Amino acid sequence: MSIRNVDQSGLLMVNSKLDPNSNKNDLLALYRYMLLIRRFEEKSAEMYALAKIAGFLHLYIGQEAVAVGCIHAIRPDDYVIASYRDHGHCLAKGSDPKKVMAELFGKATGLCKGKGGSMHLIDVERHFMGGYAIVGGHLPLAVGLAFASRYRKEDRVVLCFFGDGAVPSGHTHEAFNLAALWKLPVIFICENNRYGMGTPVEREMLLYKDIAERARAHGIESEQVDGMDVLAVKELTARVVKKMRKDPQPFFIEASTYRFMGHSMSDPAHGHYRTKEEVGEARKQDPLIFLKTRILQDGLANEADFKQMDKEVIQTVTESVKFADESPFPDPGALHEDVLVE
Amino acid sequence: MLISYREALNQAMREEMQRDSRVFLIGEEVGYYQGAFKVSKGFVEEFGVERVLDTPITEAGFTGLAVGAAMAGLRPIVELMTFNFGILALDQIVNNAAKVRYMSGGQLSAPMVIRGPGSAAHQLAAQHSQSLEAWFCHVPGLKVIAPATPSDAKGLLKSAIRDENPVIFIEAQLLYGTKGEVPDHDYSLPIGKAAVTRTGSDVTIVAYSKMALLALEAAEALSKEGINAEVIDLRTLKPLDTDTLLESVKKTGRVVIVEEGWEFCGLGAQIAETIYSKGFDLLDGPIVRVAGEEVPMPYTRPLEDLAIPDAARVISAVKKNL
Numbered sequence: 001m002s003i004r005n006v007d008q009s010g011l012l013m014v015n016s017k018l019d020p021n022s023n024k025n026d027l028l029a030l031y032r033y034m035l036l037i038r039r040f041e042e043k044s045a046e047m048y049a050l051a052k053i054a055g056f057l058h059l060y061i062g063q064e065a066v067a068v069g070c071i072h073a074i075r076p077d078d079y080v081i082a083s084y085r086d087h088g089h090c091l092a093k094g095s096d097p098k099k100v101m102a103e104l105f106g107k108a109t110g111l112c113k114g115k116g117g118s119m120h121l122i123d124v125e126r127h128f129m130g131g132y133a134i135v136g137g138h139l140p141l142a143v144g145l146a147f148a149s150r151y152r153k154e155d156r157v158v159l160c161f162f163g164d165g166a167v168p169s170g171h172t173h174e175a176f177n178l179a180a181l182w183k184l185p186v187i188f189i190c191e192n193n194r195y196g197m198g199t200p201v202e203r204e205m206l207l208y209k210d211i212a213e214r215a216r217a218h219g220i221e222s223e224q225v226d227g228m229d230v231l232a233v234k235e236l237t238a239r240v241v242k243k244m245r246k247d248p249q250p251f252f253i254e255a256s257t258y259r260f261m262g263h264s265m266s267d268p269a270h271g272h273y274r275t276k277e278e279v280g281e282a283r284k285q286d287p288l289i290f291l292k293t294r295i296l297q298d299g300l301a302n303e304a305d306f307k308q309m310d311k312e313v314i315q316t317v318t319e320s321v322k323f324a325d326e327s328p329f330p331d332p333g334a335l336h337e338d339v340l341v342e
Numbered sequence: 343m344l345i346s347y348r349e350a351l352n353q354a355m356r357e358e359m360q361r362d363s364r365v366f367l368i369g370e371e372v373g374y375y376q377g378a379f380k381v382s383k384g385f386v387e388e389f390g391v392e393r394v395l396d397t398p399i400t401e402a403g404f405t406g407l408a409v410g411a412a413m414a415g416l417r418p419i420v421e422l423m424t425f426n427f428g429i430l431a432l433d434q435i436v437n438n439a440a441k442v443r444y445m446s447g448g449q450l451s452a453p454m455v456i457r458g459p460g461s462a463a464h465q466l467a468a469q470h471s472q473s474l475e476a477w478f479c480h481v482p483g484l485k486v487i488a489p490a491t492p493s494d495a496k497g498l499l500k501s502a503i504r505d506e507n508p509v510i511f512i513e514a515q516l517l518y519g520t521k522g523e524v525p526d527h528d529y530s531l532p533i534g535k536a537a538v539t540r541t542g543s544d545v546t547i548v549a550y551s552k553m554a555l556l557a558l559e560a561a562e563a564l565s566k567e568g569i570n571a572e573v574i575d576l577r578t579l580k581p582l583d584t585d586t587l588l589e590s591v592k593k594t595g596r597v598v599i600v601e602e603g604w605e606f607c608g609l610g611a612q613i614a615e616t617i618y619s620k621g622f623d624l625l626d627g628p629i630v631r632v633a634g635e636e637v638p639m640p641y642t643r644p645l646e647d648l649a650i651p652d653a654a655r656v657i658s659a660v661k662k663n664l
Contacts, residue, residue, distance in 0.1 A: 079414070113447030122446035129413060130446065134437050140403050141438060144410020151366070151392070151416060171433070174403025181398070338448040339482050341506035 062260035065287035069233025086131025136169030165196025215252030227255030369421030374593030405431035422458035440483030459515035468638035475605035491605035558657035593625035605633035
């Protein structure tokens with residue numbers, strides 16, 4: 001079940017040289033975003049343990065390369081929409097970590113004034129159209145966003161993230177069908193982390209080895225990508241987006257990835273549905289280590305640079321917690337606000 | 343001008359699509375077929391297939407698409423071939439359209455109209471004859487409208503299209519062919535305002551949609567027996583026009599509520615509760631409810647007739663109340 005081969009010493013096999021056209025700053029930016037998501041979520045888990053954060057908290061740790069790789073291949077005005085495991089996508093789209101943390105704390109200063117929480121981060125200013133908590137239910141919304149782009153004759157594209165668990169859903173297939181039929185510019189990104197909650201992918205669907213086949217059945221072109229390799233993810237997305245802006249067509253990406261944490265904080269470790277050994281093996285495929293190794297190999301940065309970066313990111317996260325903690329809860333009057341546009 | 347309910351809806355949508363390029367119509371058979379009930383007659387010719395979109399038979403998919411488009415700034419009108427099929431789109435309506443504004447702390451909203459025929463026609467049996475308006479009224483974040491006449495249908499549909507919120511607009515299937523006077527000029531009617539369609543002093547009959555016409559019929563018959571009923575056509579079910587209800591009860595002291603939907607947890611329960619809690623002292627006796635029978639709609643005509651309220655039942659309810 002391993003995603004990628006690991007050599008005998010347990011280190012990642014990093015064979016490919018970096019693209020010579022890659023800009024050093026771009027690579028470091030990709031790493032920094034992945035690191036921000038990682039540190040932010042590690043801190044969220046701590047805050048959950050301290051009961052500063054409640055409700056459902058679905059961590060993205062292990063999957064960072066997918067959100068960061070895809071979102072760094074689009075323009076700021078392109079739409080992104082995600083499922084309930086949405087912290088990574090929101091941060092990758094550029095949302096202020098302070099406001100995101102405040103939202104998790106349920107504070108009035110949060111992205112959604114504390115009314116959305118972990119599963120419903122929404123940042124319209126950054127065209128992050130939200131996290132949605134009904135499995136598969138946001139795929140038709142993504143198609144609608146793409147429809148609006150075409151209706152207004154814009155060249156905006158939509159990235160729609162979901163897990164393997166959403167693939168068998170009816171919403172998903174209705175969305176695929178409409179997007180294909182009407183040639184709408186949406187990239188469906190299936191983050192195959194191999195578990196729909198606690199159910200392994202082979203118990204979710206018969207055709208699980210090539211999930212993209214589902215999209216191809218609707219006439220949607222697709223590719224599989226190593227979802228632990230942020231550069232491969234970015235390269236593929238950039239290639240697809242470039243074509244899509246001129247010639248709108250939906251596309252399906254299956255990114256093989258793995259979540260290192262449980263489905264939610266209710267099964268924070270490996271859970272009873274997978275072994276410690278399996279999680280341990282997967283952790284050797286860490287997308288952060290993968291990119292770091294590449295950067296080090298090519299001499300674009302050294303250990304001291306990474307240490308410095310980590311220090312800065314931890315500082316950012318610490319400040320976000322301070323901001324969230326010191327922010328007020330919403331006033332009681334906010335209860336009835338924002339139900340309807342008056 | 344004397345036109346049908348169907349033509350009134352057609353005019354409302356046409357005028358709004360002419361006025362606002364963000365408005366588009368989407369649904370099964372709305373384009374080339376001109377709507378299963380011919381409400382969108384002539385639309386493809388006038389607005390083209392980019393704005394009049396025939397969909398596959400996938401209510402969740404195309405309703406969800408419309409919600410996404412509304413979130414991105416367009417103004418979709420979703421035609422459900424019947425509200426019975428709206429059940430398939432319920433997740434999109436309830437979880438996304440109705441909630442996105444609240445969940446986003448006011449950043450987003452889904453300004454759209456979801457419209458189509460509801461309630462029973464003749465012998466369509468259990469899966470095509472349901473009055474589900476109470477389901478939608480139950481959900482915060484939705485407005486619900488159910489007009490009874492062509493002029494109300496036109497004026498309220500125009501307001502619904504212009505509204506910044508998701509609006510459920512239920513047309514009674516049997517009303518499409520009914521005719522009424524509709525003003526020639528551009529007009530809209532306020533959402534949330536009931537109409538007193540007949541004034542009276544002995545009893546208030548509260549109804550909406552097809553049942554509002556039935557209530558009038560019953561009131562006319564009662565007048566021949568010297569009973570003077572006031573009839574309120576709610577027109578908008580949510581928000582409910584409590585003021586008009588209480589004004590009437592102040593005058594009559596007695597209330598009969600008529601709905602085609604099932605009685606248990608039906609809209610009538612809500613209306614009665616509203617009157618009891620806000621106007622108990624105005625009442626001279628208990629409120630009486632007339633509602634659809636607690637059964638899936640039977641196909642056979644004699645049983646179907648028994649399942650749906652008729653004038654005789656309204657009349658006897660009024661007499662029981664007096």
